[in-house]
């Protein structure tokens with residue numbers, strides 16, 4: 001019977017997870033911190049460790065060092081879904097975002113255990129390069145043959161081995177997060193954590209405690225002390241995505257971290273030294289935001305030591321088919337159909353399209369087509385790309401309305417809720433912050449961000 005150790009300081013989550021795993025037939029032990037886990041158990045005897053990222057004392061990622069042969073599944077909220085811990089793969093580390101549902105957790109557990117049964121040391125996928133990739137090149141992490149991307153790769157190769165703070169700029173879906181990952185994996189910090197935090201996905205009221213941690217009793221609901229994401233990245237890199245969405249107080253605190261390499265938890269009077277390499281990204285024009293007072297100028301200059309601009313896909317036309325083939329190969333492997341290919345008309349359409357949602361839009365289009373295709377050949381219709389210049393008239397009542405209104409009006413206006421969402425965001429994002437957009441739409445910032453990801457919604461170029 002596989003043995004699983006749960007390390008989680010929140011009693012309710014710990015006992016619910018324990019019950020779930022016992023019920024599913026696993027042998028389960030649990031602990032409230034890394035030290036307690038180590039004191040009470042021989043960590044190496046477990047087949048899997050499931051740990052919260054932020055715990056009292058050492059962060060959950062520390063278990064990867066303390067039990068190098070055991071896969072560690074990290075649970076955390078708000079960090080970016082895919083790459084939060086992918087560079088910590090010393091064992092078979094996976095990542096799950098809280099809140100998770102039971103099926104999702106059991107599927108993740110089963111996938112890790114079966115991988116371990118089949119190939120104990122081999123857990124990589126096409127999508128998640130290992131620290132070993134650090135001997136390689138940015139091109140082993142992200143695709144790019146055209147001159148513009150070769151230029152980006154040259155810059156990444158140059159800056160990655162240094163300690164320099166980097167600001168990655170580019171439209172949504174261009175690959176900023178992948179560039180950050182390449183910077184980390186090609187750096188001497190590659191074997192340490194890369195923690196990715198999406199500043200737009202964290203509710204404003206929680207940003208500071210998520211980033212910096214908090215002491216017990218620092219605010220209502222702070223029932224125990226927690227390590228922040230910055231501390232969890234100690235020794236490694238911290239990727240702050242959507243940095244333009246960071247509220248003013250958090251900007252001030254972050255500046256102090258950059259200036260003094262120290263963090264102070266919310267509610268604490270004591271500082272602690274941290275050694276973190278910062279990589280920030282934005283689709284917004286931060287310089288312009290400093291002029292309007294939305295972004296601190298001193299923080300801007302601290303972050304913008306080296307700037308890497310990832311060009312939009314429409315400026316890398318030569319790469320479109322290469323990327324499409326890469327995604328097609330990956331998807332056909334997943335689906336067990338190696339014969340899938342694109343018709344000549346589909347290829348022409350891909351080359352003609354303007355790609356407002358950039359690489360993410362292309363990736364989604366290929367994935368969708370692979371699911372929809374009957375037979376082996378993908379035709380243009382299956383790519384289901386939005387026609388250029390299509391204009392949907394949004395009724396005034398909807399623009400000013402909330403989600404429910406949108407849904408009520410949906411049928412009569414022949415405008416789906418997703419269409420409404422997409423058009424509202426596209427039309428207003430230049431003059432509204434993410435918080436304002438979310439408020440107008442009647443949803444949380446987190447759900448705004450998640451919908452942007454799901455729908456591959458491009459943002460207007462602001463730089």
Ligand SMILES: Nc1ncnc2c1ncn2[C@@H]1O[C@H](COP(=O)(O)OP(=O)(O)OP(=O)(O)O)[C@@H](O)[C@H]1O
Nearest residue numbers: 142143144171172173174175176177178359360363
């Ligand atoms: N050059 C590339 N090669 C392979 N895949 C890529 C490339 N660029 C982007 N992708 C894929 O496209 C998707 C979007 O990339 P990524 O999340 O890095 O973009 P982003 O600029 O950070 O987007 P956002 O600003 O919305 O967070 C990801 O699934 C990523 O793996």
